[in-house]
Amino acid sequence: MLLGRRIARVELRRADLRRAFPPDLGQRLTGATVSGLGRRGKFGLIHTNRGDTLVFHLGMSGKWRVDPGEIHAHDHLLLETDDGRRLALNDPRRFGSVDLVPTADVGGWGPIAEFGPEPVDLEPSGLRKALSGRSAPIKALLLDQRIVAGLGNIYVCEALHRARISPRRAGGRLSLASVDRLVSAIGEVIREAIEAGGSTLRDYARPDGELGYFSKRFLVYDREGRDCSCGARVRRIVQGGRSTFYCATCQH
Numbered sequence: 173m174l175l176g177r178r179i180a181r182v183e184l185r186r187a188d189l190r191r192a193f194p195p196d197l198g199q200r201l202t203g204a205t206v207s208g209l210g211r212r213g214k215f216g217l218i219h220t221n222r223g224d225t226l227v228f229h230l231g232m233s234g235k236w237r238v239d240p241g242e243i244h245a246h247d248h249l250l251l252e253t254d255d256g257r258r259l260a261l262n263d264p265r266r267f268g269s270v271d272l273v274p275t276a277d278v279g280g281w282g283p284i285a286e287f288g289p290e291p292v293d294l295e296p297s298g299l300r301k302a303l304s305g306r307s308a309p310i311k312a313l314l315l316d317q318r319i320v321a322g323l324g325n326i327y328v329c330e331a332l333h334r335a336r337i338s339p340r341r342a343g344g345r346l347s348l349a350s351v352d353r354l355v356s357a358i359g360e361v362i363r364e365a366i367e368a369g370g371s372t373l374r375d376y377a378r379p380d381g382e383l384g385y386f387s388k389r390f391l392v393y394d395r396e397g398r399d400c401s402c403g404a405r406v407r408r409i410v411q412g413g414r415s416t417f418y419c420a421t422c423q424h
C-alpha cells in the first residue's frame with residue numbers, strides 16, 4: 173500500500189515515542205513518494221524520492237495499523253496515501269522510535285552503523301571471526317547486534333536448539349562444525365519465522381491484524397518443564413537478564 177504511493181498527509185499526535193519525533197517530519201514527508209521499503213536489524217526503512225528514509229523501530233509493543241476504522245489513543249503517527257489509504261503507528265508502551273535520515277547515510281546511522289550481518293546473510297567464516305577469543309556464553313553473543321543484526325531472544329534459543337549447542341558454551345570455544353551448524357540453524361529459523369508471519373508474543377500482531385503462527389513451532393522457547401522431542405524436559409535459565417530455554421540432553 174505504500175510502495176510507489178505519494179504521502180498525502182502526515183499527522184503527529186504527540187511529540188515523542190522513546191525519543192522526540194523529528195520536528196520537520198510532516199514537512200519532509202508530505203508530498204513525497206515512497207520509492208522503496210527495507211529493513212536492517214529490527215529497524216524498518218521507508219525510502220522516499222526526496223532522498224529521505226523514515227527509520228522506525230516497533231520497540232516492545234508497536235505496530236502499524238492498516239486502514240484503521242477509528243483512531244485510538246495509542247495511534248501516535250498517521251500517514252495517508254494519495255489513494256486514501258491510512259497507516260497508524262500504534263505503540264502503547266512507546267519504546268519504539270521514528271527518525272528521518274538521509275537515505276545515503278542510513279548504513280552509518282546510529283545503532284545501524286555497528287550492526288553485523290543480517291541472519292540470512294551470516295557466513296560461517298564471518299561468525300567464527302566474530303566469536304574468536306570470546307569467553308561470553310554463545311547465547312549472549314548471538315543477542316549482540318554487532319555480531320548478528322536483528323536476531324531476538326526467541327530465535328537465538330530456537331537456533332541453538334536446532335544446532336544442538338548449549339547456550340552456556342563460550343562463543344570462542346565452538347568447533348568449526350558447531351559454527352557451521354549454528355549458521356544453518358539461524359538461517360532456517362529466521363526464514364521459517366518470516367514465512368509464517370512472525371511470532372505471537374502477547375500483543376504482537378501483523379499489520380493486517382492476524383497473529384503470527386511461528387510460535388506454534390517453538391521447540392524450546394517458552395516451554396520450560398515440557399518435553400523436548402528427545403523426551404527430556406526443557407529447562408529455563410537466566411542469562412544477562414533474559415530467559416534462555418534449552419534441552420541439556422540435546423544441547424552440549
Ligand SMILES: [Zn+2]
Nearest residue numbers: 400402419422
Ligand atoms: Zn532434547
